[in-house]
Amino acid sequence: METLNYRFENGTRKLSAKAELVGVVSSGNLEVLIESADLQGACSIEIKTAARGFGAIWEAVIGDFNKRWQLADTRISINDMGATPAVVSLRLDQAVESVVEEK
Amino acid sequence: MTSSYLEANARERIAQMLDAGSFEEFLPPSKRIVSPHLGQLDAPVSFDDGVVVGRGALNGAKVFAAAQEGGFMGGAVGEVHGAKLVGLLKRAVQEQAEGVILLLETGGVRLHEANAGLIAVSEVMRAVLDTRAAGIPVIVLVGGSNGCFGGMGIVARCANAIIMSEEGRLAMSGPEVIETANGVEEFDSRDRALVWRTTGGKHRYLLGDCHGIVADDTAAFREAVTQTLQGFKNNPTALSLQALEAEQAMLEQRIARFGDVADPLEIWQRLGIDKPQDIAMLEAAAFMSLAEPHRVKGQA
Numbered sequence: 001m002e003t004l005n006y007r008f009e010n011g012t013r014k015l016s017a018k019a020e021l022v023g024v025v026s027s028g029n030l031e032v033l034i035e036s037a038d039l040q041g042a043c044s045i046e047i048k049t050a051a052r053g054f055g056a057i058w059e060a061v062i063g064d065f066n067k068r069w070q071l072a073d074t075r076i077s078i079n080d081m082g083a084t085p086a087v088v089s090l091r092l093d094q095a096v097e098s099v100v101e102e103k
Numbered sequence: 104m105t106s107s108y109l110e111a112n113a114r115e116r117i118a119q120m121l122d123a124g125s126f127e128e129f130l131p132p133s134k135r136i137v138s139p140h141l142g143q144l145d146a147p148v149s150f151d152d153g154v155v156v157g158r159g160a161l162n163g164a165k166v167f168a169a170a171q172e173g174g175f176m177g178g179a180v181g182e183v184h185g186a187k188l189v190g191l192l193k194r195a196v197q198e199q200a201e202g203v204i205l206l207l208e209t210g211g212v213r214l215h216e217a218n219a220g221l222i223a224v225s226e227v228m229r230a231v232l233d234t235r236a237a238g239i240p241v242i243v244l245v246g247g248s249n250g251c252f253g254g255m256g257i258v259a260r261c262a263n264a265i266i267m268s269e270e271g272r273l274a275m276s277g278p279e280v281i282e283t284a285n286g287v288e289e290f291d292s293r294d295r296a297l298v299w300r301t302t303g304g305k306h307r308y309l310l311g312d313c314h315g316i317v318a319d320d321t322a323a324f325r326e327a328v329t330q331t332l333q334g335f336k337n338n339p340t341a342l343s344l345q346a347l348e349a350e351q352a353m354l355e356q357r358i359a360r361f362g363d364v365a366d367p368l369e370i371w372q373r374l375g376i377d378k379p380q381d382i383a384m385l386e387a388a389a390f391m392s393l394a395e396p397h398r399v400k401g402q403a
Contacts, residue, residue, distance in 0.1 A: 031132075
C-alpha cells in the first residue's frame with residue numbers, strides 16, 4: 001500500500017454538512033469519502049492505494065480535480081484498488097455532486 | 104440509480120429497499136471503523152468494512168437492515184463486518200424492531216482474518232436465532248452477483264425466510280471450492296448453466312430452500328419483503344424443536360428422493376415438471392406458479 005497526501009489552500013466552494021461515500025473498494029475501483037471539515041478554507045485529500053509508484057499520475061488527476069471544484073473546508077479520503085485515472089476523476093466528481101451546495 | 108438489484112451496490116440497494124430518506128446508518132464510513140487485520144497484510148481496507156447497517160422504515164414499519172457489499176473482498180465477513188451485523192441484530196431486539204432485513208452478498212468468511220472471521224460468522228448465526236427468539240422476523244435477500252455462500256449461506260438458512268432472484272445463488276461450498284476439492288468430474292465450476300441450475304434461485308425454490316423468487320428488480324424485492332413481513336405479523340418467529348425436526352425430516356426425504364441424481368434437471372423431472380429444460384427461461388411469476396404444486400415444501 002502507498003499513502004499520498006495533497007492539500008489545496010483557499011478554496012471557494014463549501015460543502016453541505018453531511019458526509020457521503022461513493023464507490024466501492026474493488027478491483028479497478030475506489031471509494032471516496034467526502035466530508036466537510038474546518039481546514040481554514042483548504043481541501044485535503046488522502047489516498048491509500050494498492051498500486052504503488054503512481055504518485056505523478058495521482059498528482060495530475062487530483063490537480064485537475066482541484067481546478068474543477070476549488071473546494072473549501074473539505075476532507076476527502078480515498079481507498080483505491082487500482083482504479084484508472086478516468087474512473088478516479090468520475091468518482092471524485094460523483095462524490096462532490098453528492099454533497100456540494102448549489103451556489 | 105438502476106432498478107436492477109444485481110447491478111446496484113450495497114448502499115443503493117438499502118436506500119431503494121427502505122422508505123425514501125428513512126435510512127439512518129450505524130457506524131457510517133466517516134467513523135472509519137476499518138478492519139484491524141487487512142492493514143497488517145498490506146491490503147486495502149474499506150471505511151465500512153464492506154457492510155452497511157442501520158435503521159429505517161419499510162412502509163412505515165420500523166425495520167433494521169444490513170447490506171453486504173459484494174464488490175469489497177467478495178462481501179466476505181471479517182471481524183468488524185461480522186460485529187456490525189451482530190450489533191445490528193442485538194439493537195433490533197433492544198429497540199423491538201418489526202423486522203430485520205439482511206441483504207446478503209458474500210463468499211462467506213474472510214479468510215485473511217482467519218479465526219476472527221470464523222468466530223464472527225458463528226456470532227452472526229447466534230444473533231439471528233436470538234432475534235427470532237425475541238419475536239422479530241429476520242428476512243434474507245439474495246440477488247447479488249456473488250451469491251451467498253459459506254458460513255453466510257448457513258446464516259441465511261437460520262433466518263425466517265429467504266427471497267431470491269433467479270440470478271441469486273445460495274449454497275455452502277461455492278463452485279470453485281467443490282471443483283478444487285472433488286475434481287472437475289464432480290463439478291465443473293466454469294459451466295455457468297450448471298452452476299446456476301445447482302445453486303441459483305429457481306433450484307433453491309424448487310428444493311424448498313427459499314420462500315420466493317422475484318425478478319431482478321429492487322422494487323420487486325421490496326414488495327416481496329413487505330408481504331413476507333406481513334405474513335409474520337402475530338405469528339411465531341422463534342426456531343422451535345418441532346420446526347427443526349420437520350426440517351431434518353424434509354432433508355432426509357430429499358436425499359432419499361434425489362441422492363442418486365447428478366443434475367438438477369433430473370430432480371426437476373422427478374418433482375413432476377413436464378419440461379424441466381424450459382425452467383431456465385421462465386420469468387419469476389410464471390416460474391413460481393409452475394413450480395408451486397411440485398416444489399419440496401420445507402420450512403420455506
